[in-house]
Amino acid sequence: MKRMIKTVLFLSALVTFSAMSEALRIEITQGVSSAQPIVIVPFSSVQVVGGLPVDIAQVVSDDLARSGRFKSLPRMDMLNKPSSADQVNFRNWQSLGQDNLVIGSVTPSANGMLTVQFQLFDVYKGEQLTGFSIPANRSGLRGVAHRISDLIYEKLTGQKGAFSTRMAYVTSMPGINGKQEYKIQVADADGYGTKTIVTSSEPLMSPAWSPRGDKISYVSYEGRRSSIYTQTLRTGQREKLRSFKGINGAPSWSPDGSQLALTLSKDGSADIYIYNVITRSFRRLTRSYAIDTEPDWSPDGRQIIFTSDRGGKPQIYQISANGGQAGRVTFEGSYNARASYSPDGKNIVMVHRVNGQYRIATLDIKTGFSNILTNGKLDESPSYAPNGSMILYSTNDGLKSILAAVSSDGKVRQKLRLQGGEVREPAWSPFK
Amino acid sequence: MKMYKNLVMGLLLSTALAGCSMFGGDDGTGTGDGVNGGVNGGASTTGVGDGSSFSGHPLDNPSSPLSTKVIYFAFDSSAVEPQYEAVLAAHGAYLAANAGVSVIVEGHADERGTREYNVALSEKRAKTVQNLLSLQGAAGNQTEAVALGEEKPVALGHDESAWHLNRRVELIYPAH
């Protein structure tokens, strides 16, 4: 009897199953963490007399690849090079496994100006995602290309792009007279358009952008003692902050641009002080016999994190910008220093020593979850991109110090090749 | 070590030859010497009496602890090691005896760790040396502690043999 029932049930199930043209359920629990394939077809510019000084598609392609989130198709692999929508055959790009397609063109407009137009397509859906028409002049084409990279990046990731930003950094190399020459330089986020803003025969350190990106503060050892300068980029004019005996260092701008946190040792050991930019007065923030240095402001301007060895070894502490008791933030490892907040205030990035090696690590403030992003021996000076997606830092390639970038989740790392000489202490500018 | 000494000697000599005359006051602190040196900073005169044939500035006398002007430190430490106590005692005494002489006590650190923290660490070293000098009688205005952090290494390697040389305090006397 039992058997019979079983039979009946089975048969009915069979019937149901085959009669069920219902969906077959498939569970997907993982994918690949790799860059999105994208093809950026060279923009056509046939109508522009004299050609273009900038290969826009190449700039965009390099930008997106540098972010670590995209993988650009090499030009030699492109089957054809459409520059308008009617020339696009999605099947071609599907067969190349390219998820995204960008085509564009540059045409002359009135008064010697140019119009740069581009379209972004979803290859597998066969539809346009976005398209823009941007006016430009010949000298501004690079900036337009970066703007296009921002627009594409935002459309495909939902995050604001940081391709139109800049970075400041310190270089050190033998000068003409054989003496070491130090410079602070500012370049586009892709390393182009390098400009030197200050040169010195004595060390330069700790460049720090003002919140609007119009000034850079830094430490200079000209006169063989440290002092802090604030220089306006556009004019090159600079102002020296009042210097004290001992250390004058580690300047950090408040988010509203009204104050600078910095390190002074005039009262004994290195401590954090707050400098009011308007009144030019100093206020002492920390008082300890230990070393307190390397301050950084929280995005809401209320907290300051800093390095302190008051517990014996360097660790990260936090204190209200108005003063008070400092509380310890890092508890893993015996060396944590030079911390700074992510733009959304949720994480801090710092230098963390593990097994004698100095690496870049992030710490989630809420969960306490920490993540080591790099694997060098002497990684330092981390600086967040203003969209929080990447971190610039200094590392050593075995020969000299260079700059590198790592995605904030640690998955993609890239070295930046800038120029000869030692390159270090990168500072990512805010959004323009 | 030898190379370094030569370098320092060379630098000091060339400074001397360049005619720098920031040196003020007497020279000749050798024992039993009755010497007065050139006030205008030219060549320095000799002192006789202790049998040494050195005829240069006491700070440059190779058999004097004063010729040692760099003190090295252990990793992450600002404690002066016993072997340098005599050197600092000598410098301290020298300063005490030469009120017009001032010295820059320049602290350094090796490249490991963050740059601004290393500035503060090198300052601790400089200040330790500075304290020892004043214990020996140097006046406050004779010494100035300056912290250079890791910014001016003397050795460019990335291992202990280089780092060891960079963890130092230099006593920088004006040219004499």
Add this chain to the structure above:
Amino acid sequence: MGLFKKHPVAVILSVIFHLALVAFFVFGTDFFSEKKIESKPVVNIVKATVIDESKIKAEAEKLKNLEKKKKLQEKKRLDDIKKKRLAEEKKIADLKQQQNIQKKKLAKQKADEAAKQAKLKKQKALAKKRKAEAVKKKKLADAKKKKERLAREKAEKLKAAQEKVAQEQRNREQALRELAVAEEAEMRAQAAVASYTDLIRQKVERNWIQPPGDITGLDCVVRVRLIPGGDVIDAQVIKSSGNAFFDRSVERATRKAAPLPLPSDPSMFNFFRTLEFYFRPGG
């Protein structure tokens, strides 16, 4: 008395019957003799005869004679009476004897009767017995017959049942064979579905570029419609994760993975006509 209350009718009847029985035994011989002997209790009536004149002389004589006669008669009467009495006695004796005889007869009859009855009874009993026996025998026979019949029936039933069972067995076996065949086909189909599902899953996973950032906890369902050969004719997000970029990445993964691997047997296509992908990173 309780018995009376319980079964009043029975008790009354019982009493009546007992009384009847008593009556019967008391008066009962008549009952039996009613058939054969018509006699009732004999009442002898003496009839006296009158003499006439000559009687008178006759009467006197007669009287004398009568007297004599009377004497004689008396004697006779007495004798008669004696005789009668004797006869009576004899009669009575006879009667008695007869009665005895009758009694005996009766008794005998009774006995006979009884015997007869007994015999009858016996016979009856015998008959009854015989009957009973016959009945019994019959019963037995019947029973036997019945038994046999039952046995036969049983046997037949059994046979039928066995037959039925055998038939059922055959049917079952048949069904099982068919089932086995179907099962096997089903299992093959399921195995094929399972293995192709795995292939499809792997291909989609290979083609799914996860958006950056923390995506654990997000889940999205994409319904995909295929045509034979595995090409995707439609892919739609039917349950959004709330994150547009996550949704887009999973939809794209399903499109990009086309053509999806399908078994070459076209009859299997139905299983794969519509797929629902549940994207849930981290499981």
